[in-house]
Amino acid sequence: MPEPTIAVLDVDGTLVDSNYQHALAWYRALRSLDVIEPVWRLHRLIGMGGDQVIKTIGGDELEERIGEEARKRQGEHVDEMIGEVSPLPGARELLLAIKERGHRLVLASSGQPRHVDIAVDLLDARDIADAITSSEDAEATKPAPDLLQVALGKLGARAEDGAVMIGDSVWDVEAAKKAGLSTITVRSGGFGDDELREAGAIGIYDTPGDLAAALDETPLA
Structure with missing residues (x-):
């Protein structure tokens, strides 16, 4: 890989x-x-x-x-x-940290398009993201892998090209695993560390800001 x-x-x-x-x-x-x-x-x-x-x-x-x-x-x-609804601590900083390292970035949401638009505007991320998805982009959403495959497809990429998922729930981890991606998680989804690890998370951080500060310790270094 x-x-x-x-x-x-x-x-x-x-x-x-x-x-x-x-x-x-x-x-x-x-x-x-x-x-x-x-x-x-x-x-x-x-x-x-x-x-x-x-x-x-x-x-x-x-x-x-x-x-x-x-x-x-x-x-x-x-x-x-x-x-x-508000951005979580360090959310935009995480997006910028990923882009500063030269990576491509997809916001892979299964939310309704109007809610995704509001979230993207709250993050001021429209010029940061290389692609954005919503519930309209896939017939089956998480924990099915379809949405993540669509997200990669918007970049003309596949899991084999090198990609990591960042999520907050066991559903994110399960969907990513089915799509061939590893997952880094934040605790804001309310799942326990043991649940996230058992699902397959390779890293767990309190907030997006904590992940941004530790990004060089992850596969996205």
Whole structure:
């Protein structure tokens, strides 16, 4: 495997502090459809694509019955809270540190396009990223590898060309593993270090800023 020259970064929960807003939005959307799922359980599904969440909660039957409407309502509830979302400490510094080392950078989000646009603007990253994805770019989202493969494809690259994932959840690590990428994680997804390591994370840092400061200790040196 060549030395990594591409960084594929998750956005929600990795670069912007939005996981709890998304979990609460799922709770409100499901409750409005008479499905009660504890917020803590929903929080542990954040990082998984919206097309996967309903199936994970209630299987194919629930997906067929409410999936499309639940995703629509969840997006609307995120709209209501989007003003509360902020970049995580050192997020933009991490992006700049990666670019300063000559690497290419993809923001690989499975979020709805309008929410991805807001996050990218919060990070002032439109001129930093070489490519950006959203939920519209792949039929199956994380933990499926499709979105990461699309992200690399936007650069005309493959995992074999040398790439590393940066994420915040076990879903990021699992998707990256299926796509042939190793993953560095931050703790802002709310998963324990043991869970991230068991999933396959090769490094764990508190914040994007901590990772930026230690970048020369990683495969993205």
